[in-house]
Amino acid sequence: xxxxxxxxxxxxxxxxxxxxxxxxxxxxxxxxxxxxxxxxxxxxxxxxxxxxxxxxxxxxxxxxxxxxxxxxxxxxxxxxxxxxxxxxxxxxxxxxxxxxxxxxxxxxxxxxxxxxxxxxxxxxxxxxxxxxxxxxxxxxxxxxxxxxxxxxxxxxxxxxxxxxxxxxxxxxxxxxxxxxxxxxxxxxxxxxxxxxxxxxxxxxxxxxxxxxxxxxxxxxxxxxxxxxxxxxxxxxxxxxxxxxxxxxxxxxxxxxxxxxxx
Numbered sequence: 001x002x003x004x005x006x007x008x009x010x011x012x013x014x015x016x017x018x019x020x021x022x023x024x025x026x027x028x029x030x031x032x033x034x035x036x037x038x039x040x041x042x043x044x045x046x047x048x049x050x051x052x053x054x055x056x057x058x059x060x061x062x063x064x065x066x067x068x069x070x071x072x073x074x075x076x077x078x079x080x081x082x083x084x085x086x087x088x089x090x091x092x093x094x095x096x097x098x099x100x101x102x103x104x105x106x107x108x109x110x111x112x113x114x115x116x117x118x119x120x121x122x123x124x125x126x127x128x129x130x131x132x133x134x135x136x137x138x139x140x141x142x143x144x145x146x147x148x149x150x151x152x153x154x155x156x157x158x159x160x161x162x163x164x165x166x167x168x169x170x171x172x173x174x175x176x177x178x179x180x181x182x183x184x185x186x187x188x189x190x191x192x193x194x195x196x197x198x199x200x201x202x203x204x205x206x207x208x209x210x211x212x213x214x215x216x217x218x219x220x221x222x223x224x225x226x227x228x229x230x231x232x233x234x235x236x237x238x239x240x241x242x243x244x245x246x247x248x249x250x251x252x253x254x255x256x257x258x259x260x261x262x
Contacts, residue, residue: 001032001056001262002251002262003032003033003034003057003251003254003255003262004031004032004033004247004251005031005032005033005034005206005226005228005229005232005247005250005251006033006034006035006205006206006228006250006251006254006255007033007034007035007036007206007207007208007210007225007228008035008036008159008161008181008205008206008207008254008257008258009035009036009038009061009093009131009161009162009181009183009207009208009209010035010036010037010038010207010208010209010210010224010225011037011038011040011044011209011210011211011212012024012025012035012037012048012051012058012210012225013037013038013039013044013047013048013051014044014211016211016222017211024224024225025051025055025057025058027224027226028055028057028058028225028226029057031226031229032057033057033225033226033228033229034057034058034059034254034260035057035058035059035208035225035228036058036059036060036061036089036090036131036254036258037051037052037058037059037060037061038060038061038063038092038093038131038161039060039061039062039063039064039093040063040064040065040068040093041064041065041068041069041072042064042075042078042079045060045061045062045063045079045082046082048060048061048062049062049082049085049087049088052085052087052088053085053087058087059087059088059089059258059260060085060087060088060089061088061089061090061091061092061093061131062079062082062083062088062090062091062092063079063091063092063093063094063119063131064094064115064119065093065094065097065133066094066095066096066097066112066115066116066133067097067100067101067112070108070111073115074115074118074119076118076122079091079122080122080125080126083122083126083128086261088128089128089129089258089259089260090123090128090129090130090131090158090159090258091119091122091123091126091128091129091130091131092119092130092131092132092133092158092161093131093132093133093161094115094116094119094130094131094132094133095116095132095133095134095137095141096112096113096116096133096134096137096140096141097112097133097134097135097136097137098135098136098137098140099135099136103136103137103140113144116141116144117144120144120148120156123156123158124152124155124156127155129157129158129159129257129258129259130156130157130158130159131158131159131161132158132159132160132161132178133161133162134160138165138169139169142169142172142173142176145176145178146172146176149176149177154177156176156177157177157178157257158178158179158257159178159179159180159181159205159257160173160178160179160180160181161181161207161209162181162182162183162185162207162209163180163181163182163192163195164191164192165180165195166195167194167195167198170195170198170199171198174199174200174203179203179204179205179253179257180195180199180203180204180205181204181205181206181207182196182204182205182206182207182231182235183207183208183209183212183213183215183231184208184209184213184214184215184216184218184223184227184230184231185213185215186215186231186234186235186238187215187216187230187231187234188215188216188219192238193238196235196238196239197238197239201239201241201246201249201250202249202252202253203253204235204250204253205250205253205254205257206228206231206232206235206250207228207231208223208224208225208227208228208231209223210222210223210224210225210227211223211224214227215227215230215231215234216230217230218230232246232247232250235250
């Protein structure tokens, strides 16, 4: 079945959903919403793959978050095995995060960059897109990705999740073939309007980052992938475009970028 909505970044593998995961997935099915469940370490990545194996509406992304566990590493063998699963459509979430970290700390910078490069190597080897996480680090990320893009061309590709950058930053990502995605925060904050209007429709996607940042009218509640419909509705409203057209294009973008086989 062709999706009506595609939430390209959620964490149904988190403990927030242990008590009612089947009901949450039932709501996915009843609304014909698909999602990519994203790993943040080896265990949550395995859980993402397990969910994807069991449910046609779910796909998986495997990787290690840059700062969730600074002592954690990247086991190339384990992740190399996971990515062979046909439901694994991306590598991540990976990237750089200096929101709580001192950017001038050379040891921390080297640690994060080394971890990120391991994800890039796996993505290139397995011909998968990257799921990028970035906080206070867009320029640093682009300083890594732009030279690589000149060497690797379109083989180096991916999406910048929970995009919060400006138009110039978005343009730099678009220029190397990376898309960006927006969360429910756009339903209650106006900081994103101009970049949403600027972005080519075929270069953006919708996500929830569930269980975080529930969109209006669900603020204050645990987020779910089905609430991605509110994100899509807001993107159409901000752009002044027909909702049905925006819905269709955003789904097609997800299927294309992540090479999803329905």
